[in-house]
Amino acid sequence: MQVALDDYVWAAGLATELVNTAAAVWHGEDHLPDLASLVTFTELHGSDSLTALARRARVADLRAVHELRTTVRELIDHPAPDRLVAASALTASVGAITLLADHTPPRWTASLRxxxxxxxxxxxxxxxxxxxxxxxxxxxxxxxxxxxTCRGAFIDTTRPGRRRYCMPGLCGNRVNVANHRARRAAAREGT
Structure with a gap:
């Protein structure tokens, strides 16, 4: 598996999705409880090579993914620049950096060992x-x-940088519906 260093938007999105599978986000329900859910997660958010690795995974690999999820969550929750760079450099230490000079423009990639x-x-x-x-x-x-009511976290890679919710389609909609209901109730009380 190779990850282009300029594909940080995809990679940060994957980190966000991984963090938000935790039981704390889903009020006690872990969304990566077993190996089958890990395969499903990689099919939805990863690449074919990531899914192939997930299909060969063992229980110890799932535990390692859970530990990684905790580490990434701590980095998002406490984003001091020096801490982020040091910890994520260790996180990315499982690969080798390569220059693909045959691309125009040349691309730097990180490859797994x-x-x-x-x-x-x-x-x-x-x-x-x-x-x-x-x-x-x-x-x-x-x-x-x-x-x-959400305990999720995210890395905002949107151009304007104004994202507010870990899962805009879920958390954002819940907030909008609650606000709408509150306005309707206030309007009924005012008439």
Whole structure:
């Protein structure tokens, strides 16, 4: 598996999705409880090579993914620049950096070492995403979800940098519906 260093938007999105599978985000329900859910996660958010690694995963690999998820969550929750760079450099240490000079323009990629696990691949992607966002967008893009009932977190890679929710389609809609209902109730009380 290779991750282009300029693909930090995809990689940061993968890190966000991984973090938001935790039981704390879903009020006690872990969204990566077993190996089958890990395969499904990589099919939805990863690449074919990541999914192939997930299909060969063992229970120990799943535990390593859970540990990675905790590490990435701590980085998002406490985004001090020096801490992010140091920790994500360690996270990305499972691969080798290569210059692909035959591309126009040339591209730098991070590749997994032979024998890497799915946890190694996710670690590499998360490290590239975190380092890319720190370099290109800044540490203020690491945020907690703005929905009052959500415990999710995310890395905002949108151009304007105004994303407020970890899952806009879910958390954002819940907030909008609650606001709409509150306005309707206030209007009924005022008439």
């Amino acid at each position: 032979p024998g890497a696990t799915v946890a190694d691949a996710l670690s590499l992607a998360c490290g590239v995403g975190i380092l890319g966002v720190v370099r290109a967008l800044g540490v203020d893009r690491f945020r907690a979800c703005g929905a009052p």
